[in-house]
Amino acid sequence: EVTQIFRSIAGKPAVPLTTGTPSRRLLEINRAGTAALFVESTPSRAARFGVISTADGSVTLINGSAPDFSGDGERLTYVSEADGQWRLMIAPSADPARAAVLRAGTEPLGAPALSPDGDRAAFQIMRQYDWELHVIDSDGTNERRLTTEVQHDRSPRFLTRERLLGVMGEPRHQRSYLYDADSGERTRLFHNNTVRTIAPEYRWAHSPDGNLVLIVADRDGDTISPARGVYLTDLTKTVTPQELRVRLEVALAEEKKLRERGHRTYAPISVAVERTVRMASVARVWAYQHALSAFGSRHISRPGNSRAADYLFETYRSFGYEPEYQAVPTRDSRTANVIATLRGTANPDLVYVVSSHYDSVEDSPGADDNASGTAALLEAARLLAGRPQPATIVFASFTGEESGLIGSREFVRRAVASNLRITGALNNDMIGWANDGRLDNTIRYTNSGIRDIQHAAAIGFSRLITYDARYVRGTDAQAYYDEYGDIVGGIGSYPVLGSPHYHQPHDLIDTIDQDLVTEVAKVTVATVMLLASSPSPIKGLQVDRYENGVAEISWNPSPEPGVVDYLVSWGPPGDLQRDQRRVAGPGATIRAPSGTVISVRAVNEQGLEGWDSARITLGRGN
Missing domain, CATH: 2.60.40.10 (Immunoglobulins)
Structure with a gap:
C-alpha cells in the first residue's frame, strides 16, 4: 500500500502534494508553515527525502537523510553520503537545492540538528567504535567535540542556542543529558527516585523556548508493564538543598532496610556461602572466556557453535557432573543446549535453573555477549560441584539466543512437558564490559524477592554494586517468564547497555573486566544457595x-x-x-x-x- 501526503484547507477537498511510488512519510512542518519535510520508503535505493513548499505545492527531492529544520524554520540541515564520503549539509528552506557543505570526511555522520536561529549545527559522528556529539557553526567553522564518553552519544537537539539535549546509550535504554554548546559541560537531566532502580528513557519533546522537556520513561524500572510515564522537567526550576536532603534521607532509610533485611535473611547459611564464594578464581574465569573466544563466532550457523558446545560439555564433566546435550531443532543447522544437574538433597523435585547463552551473532566473537555470562555460569557450577543444596540446581548453557531464543524456549518446552517444577531461574547475559573501574551491574528480574536476595548477595558476599530493573525483553529470561511467570532474576547490562562493542566484530576478550565477571559469579552462587536452601513461596493465600x-x-x-x-x-x-x-x-x-x-x-x-x-x-x- 502506497501512502502520500495531502494538503487540507478548511472547507475544501484535500489536495495530494505527492503522487506515485514510493510511499512518503511526513516528518515535520517548519515553524513558519512555509515548508514541510518528508522521507521516501525506498529500502533498495539510496536515502532520499523531499521538501514541499506549502505555498505552491512544489516538491524538491534531495539525496540525503535525517533532515531537520532550524527553530525559526529558515534553514534545514541533512546528511549526504556517496562513495564513502559523508557530508553535513545546510540549505535555505525556501531554496533547498542551494545547499552548502559544512563538513566532509570518511567518518559516518547522523542526526543533524540546527539551533533555533540556524547559526549552529549539532550532529553525531562515529570516530571509532561509538557515536560522539559535535557542534559546528553554520559557515563550516569552529567545529568542537562535546562528548568523550565511550558509550554512544546520539540524537542531539538544541533547546536554545547555547544548550543542547543529547542521549547516551543503546536505544533500549537511553539516558538524557544537557550540554553547554560552548564549553561541553554536561548535566544529567532525568533521575529515578531510588538509589538502586534504573529508569530507561525512550522519547523527548521540548517547548519552543527550551525551558520545558517532556520525557517518556519507565521511572519505576518496570519495562515489562506496557504502561510508561510522561514526565515534565522544568529547566527554570532548581531542587533546593532541603528537597535534596529529604530525598537522600529517604534513600538512606531504604538502603539501610535493604541491607539489614539481607543480613538477617542470609544469617543461617552465611558461613557456608562465604566458604563457597571465596574459592572463585579470576584466572579460571578468564580461561573459560579465552577458550570460548578461540572458536570465533558461535552463531548456530558457524562451526564455532558446536565446538563451544563440546567445550562446555567437557568442562562440566571435569567438574564432576554428568552433562547432557539437549538438541534444539532448527531448519538449517544442528545445535544443542548443554545441561548439568546438581540434584537436591532434601527437596529434589524443586528446581532452580542458572543459565546463560553461549552463542553469538554471526560476525562477532561475542566476548561480552555472551562468553562473559557463560564464564560466570561455569564458575558457579565449579564452585557448587560437590556441594549439593536442599533443592536441585540445573546449570543450563543455552544455544540460539541470538536466533530468537530458540535454545531457552526448547528447554522450557521440555520442562513444561515433563512437569519439571522450576521454582526460580537466574539468567546472566552480558556482564563483563565496564566503562570505568566500578564493579557494577544490573539485576534484571520479574520477582522482587529474587531481586532483593541478589542485592543482599552482592552486598554480603562480593564487591559488586547492583542496580535493578524489571526486565526480560529479548533475553532468555523471556522464555521462563512466558511459561512460569514471576520466577526470574539474574544479572546483565540491560537495560543499561552502553558498550560500543555490542554485536560488533570488536566484542573481544580484552574489553572484558575479569574481576567484574568473577564478582557476578559470586553473587550468582550466593543467590542460588539461598534460593535452594529456603522454602519456596506458598500457594493459595x-x-x-x-x-x-x-x-x-x-x-x-x-x-x-x-x-x-x-x-x-x-x-x-x-x-x-x-x-x-x-x-x-x-x-x-x-x-x-x-x-x-x-x-x-x-x-x-x-x-x-x-x-x-x-x-x-x-x-x-x-
Whole structure:
C-alpha cells in the first residue's frame, strides 16, 4: 500500500502534494508553515527525502537523510553520503537545492540538528567504535567535540542556542543529558527516585523556548508493564538543598532496610556461602572466556557453535557432573543446549535453573555477549560441584539466543512437558564490559524477592554494586517468564547497555573486566544457595472472612519437608513488616483496616524464611 501526503484547507477537498511510488512519510512542518519535510520508503535505493513548499505545492527531492529544520524554520540541515564520503549539509528552506557543505570526511555522520536561529549545527559522528556529539557553526567553522564518553552519544537537539539535549546509550535504554554548546559541560537531566532502580528513557519533546522537556520513561524500572510515564522537567526550576536532603534521607532509610533485611535473611547459611564464594578464581574465569573466544563466532550457523558446545560439555564433566546435550531443532543447522544437574538433597523435585547463552551473532566473537555470562555460569557450577543444596540446581548453557531464543524456549518446552517444577531461574547475559573501574551491574528480574536476595548477595558476599530493573525483553529470561511467570532474576547490562562493542566484530576478550565477571559469579552462587536452601513461596493465600476489621486468612500447607511454621506480616503498602506474627499452621486471624497488605512466608528448621512471600490486600473483593 502506497501512502502520500495531502494538503487540507478548511472547507475544501484535500489536495495530494505527492503522487506515485514510493510511499512518503511526513516528518515535520517548519515553524513558519512555509515548508514541510518528508522521507521516501525506498529500502533498495539510496536515502532520499523531499521538501514541499506549502505555498505552491512544489516538491524538491534531495539525496540525503535525517533532515531537520532550524527553530525559526529558515534553514534545514541533512546528511549526504556517496562513495564513502559523508557530508553535513545546510540549505535555505525556501531554496533547498542551494545547499552548502559544512563538513566532509570518511567518518559516518547522523542526526543533524540546527539551533533555533540556524547559526549552529549539532550532529553525531562515529570516530571509532561509538557515536560522539559535535557542534559546528553554520559557515563550516569552529567545529568542537562535546562528548568523550565511550558509550554512544546520539540524537542531539538544541533547546536554545547555547544548550543542547543529547542521549547516551543503546536505544533500549537511553539516558538524557544537557550540554553547554560552548564549553561541553554536561548535566544529567532525568533521575529515578531510588538509589538502586534504573529508569530507561525512550522519547523527548521540548517547548519552543527550551525551558520545558517532556520525557517518556519507565521511572519505576518496570519495562515489562506496557504502561510508561510522561514526565515534565522544568529547566527554570532548581531542587533546593532541603528537597535534596529529604530525598537522600529517604534513600538512606531504604538502603539501610535493604541491607539489614539481607543480613538477617542470609544469617543461617552465611558461613557456608562465604566458604563457597571465596574459592572463585579470576584466572579460571578468564580461561573459560579465552577458550570460548578461540572458536570465533558461535552463531548456530558457524562451526564455532558446536565446538563451544563440546567445550562446555567437557568442562562440566571435569567438574564432576554428568552433562547432557539437549538438541534444539532448527531448519538449517544442528545445535544443542548443554545441561548439568546438581540434584537436591532434601527437596529434589524443586528446581532452580542458572543459565546463560553461549552463542553469538554471526560476525562477532561475542566476548561480552555472551562468553562473559557463560564464564560466570561455569564458575558457579565449579564452585557448587560437590556441594549439593536442599533443592536441585540445573546449570543450563543455552544455544540460539541470538536466533530468537530458540535454545531457552526448547528447554522450557521440555520442562513444561515433563512437569519439571522450576521454582526460580537466574539468567546472566552480558556482564563483563565496564566503562570505568566500578564493579557494577544490573539485576534484571520479574520477582522482587529474587531481586532483593541478589542485592543482599552482592552486598554480603562480593564487591559488586547492583542496580535493578524489571526486565526480560529479548533475553532468555523471556522464555521462563512466558511459561512460569514471576520466577526470574539474574544479572546483565540491560537495560543499561552502553558498550560500543555490542554485536560488533570488536566484542573481544580484552574489553572484558575479569574481576567484574568473577564478582557476578559470586553473587550468582550466593543467590542460588539461598534460593535452594529456603522454602519456596506458598500457594493459595486467601481471605476467608473479613468483618469489622477482623480478617481470617488461610493458605495451602507447604509440602516441603523441614517447614516448621509461617511468618505472617502486615501493614500499609510500602511498610509490610509493621506487624508480624509466627503461626504454626496454614491460617491466621488478624485485626487490620481495609487496604492493609498481608504477606505470608514459610519458615524452615534452619530459620530460613521463604525467599518470596504470597500477598493479599484486605478490602479488595474479600
